[in-house]
Amino acid sequence: xxxxxxxxxxxxxxxxxxxxxxxxxxxxxxxxxxxxxxxxxxxxxxxxxxxxxxxxxxxxxxxxxxxxxxxxxxxxxxxxxxxxxxxxxxxxxxxxxxxxxxxxxxxxxxxxxxxxxxxxxxxxxxxxxxxxxxxxxxxxxxxxxxxxxxxxxxxxxxxxxxxxxxxxxxxxxxxxxxxxxxxxxxxxxxxxxxxxxxxxxxxxxxxxxxxxxxxxxxxxxxxxxxxxxxxxxxxxxxxxxxxxxxxxxxxxxxxxxxxxxxxxxxxxxxx
Numbered sequence: 001x002x003x004x005x006x007x008x009x010x011x012x013x014x015x016x017x018x019x020x021x022x023x024x025x026x027x028x029x030x031x032x033x034x035x036x037x038x039x040x041x042x043x044x045x046x047x048x049x050x051x052x053x054x055x056x057x058x059x060x061x062x063x064x065x066x067x068x069x070x071x072x073x074x075x076x077x078x079x080x081x082x083x084x085x086x087x088x089x090x091x092x093x094x095x096x097x098x099x100x101x102x103x104x105x106x107x108x109x110x111x112x113x114x115x116x117x118x119x120x121x122x123x124x125x126x127x128x129x130x131x132x133x134x135x136x137x138x139x140x141x142x143x144x145x146x147x148x149x150x151x152x153x154x155x156x157x158x159x160x161x162x163x164x165x166x167x168x169x170x171x172x173x174x175x176x177x178x179x180x181x182x183x184x185x186x187x188x189x190x191x192x193x194x195x196x197x198x199x200x201x202x203x204x205x206x207x208x209x210x211x212x213x214x215x216x217x218x219x220x221x222x223x224x225x226x227x228x229x230x231x232x233x234x235x236x237x238x239x240x241x242x243x244x245x246x247x248x249x250x251x252x253x254x255x256x257x258x259x260x261x262x263x264x265x266x267x268x269x270x271x
Contacts, residue, residue, distance in 0.1 A: 005041075005048070005060070007068070010091045012084045014075055019068035020088055021045070021060045024052025030092045031056040034085055036103030036127070037193035038147075038185045040067030042177070044102060047254060050262045051098075059092055061085060061105075065189050076192050078199045082111040089119045096121030098269060102254055103127045103224060104193060107200040110232075113211050114202060123213040124265055126254050127221055129228035130235055131201040139223065140198045144191040152179050152187065158223045159251040206235035213239040214268040216261060218253035219246070240268070 005021040012018055021041040031051045033044040041048070041060035048058040063081060065071040085108050089097055099120050101109030106128035113120045129136060139158075146155040153175055156165060164170045178184055185193075213236045217229030226243055233241035242264050243249075248256035 005045070008059075008091075010088050012064070012080075012087045014072075014080070014083075016064050016070045016072050016075065016084070018064065018070070018084055018088065019062045020091075021048070021062070023048040023058040023060070024056050026057055029056050030089070030095055030097040031058045032085065032089055032092070032097050032099050033058060033060045034099075034101040034105030034108050035060070035063070036105050037197060038066065038178070038190035039102075040183055042067075042183070043255065044100070046258045047100070047262065047265070050258075051265075054266070056098065057092065059088055061088055063193070065192075066185055067183060071189075076196065078107060078111065078196055081108045081196065082115065085109070085112050086116055086119065089116070094119065098122050098124065100124040100265075101126065101128070103251065104197050104200075107197065107202070110200075110202045110206065110209075113209055113213075114205050117209075117211060120211050122269065123209075123211045124268065125213065125215045125229070125232060126261075127218060127224045127229070127251050128215060128232050129200070129224050130206055130232045131203040132198050136224070136228070137198050140194050143223075144194045147187050147191040147194060152190075161220065161248045161250040161252070161256055163247050164250070164252075164256060203235065206232065207237065209236045211236075212268075214265065215239055215241045216244060216253070216264060217241065218244050218249040218251060218257075220249045221251045221253065223251040 005023040051058040062069045106125040215233040217226035233239040
């Protein structure tokens with residue numbers, strides 16, 4: 001169970017069936033993991049399996065339109081993604097959970113904690129930001145244009161490290177996962193999710209959060225520079241910010257530096 005996970009359907013408030021992958025035991029503490037834009041549960045599977053090994057039931061959300069979840073015509077905006085995540089937490093038992101979000105998933109995680117603090121025991125935000133300022137809005141717009149182009153592979157250079165991209169098997173594997181493989185989202189779906197990032201603005205609300213929060217940023221993250229994570233941690237009372245450094249501290253540091261990330265989360269959760 002902890003290694004391969006179990007696919008479970010969860011119905012959202014608007015009737016969309018979300019396919020959620022659960023690793024670890026059905027009982028015990030719950031962790032909800034929300035991947036980034038256009039990514040399925042596999043992108044957070046290393047962390048989910050790690051948490052399962054620590055006794056968590058780790059639920060990884062496949063967002064609507066992604067990884068076997070229903071693909072409705074509409075409903076792709078931050079408020080609906082937040083409602084979907086809340087539906088999964090309620091399905092998982094409605095207890096206070098460890099909520100982890102990466103990139104766009106971190107924006108969803110912030111909103112869940114703000115709207116339903118009764119469901120969030122602690123919060124881990126990976127490659128996060130508080131509000132989409134002009135810099136990030138242009139960043140997301142450029143990323144959407146790349147996703148829609150005939151060759152979207154330049155988008156990889158915003159999210160992955162130089163060592164990964166200079167290794168042909170790793171580069172091709174990431175390319176298949178994002179663009180060409182069986183599980184890859186259609187180009188328009190990926191662009192839709194990148195557009196959602198432009199909506200995010202919780203800057204004024206974050207000071208009201210009382211949930212224990214760990215913010216992790218990558219020193220060489222070109223997609224969401226580390227300064228944005230520093231701002232989030234400064235806005236949330238008592239939050240801790242940790243900077244991952246080194247050649248693999250990319251936007252995908254949760255994957256490229258999994259050992260370091262897992263240790264920081266273990267320490268934060270006192271596992």
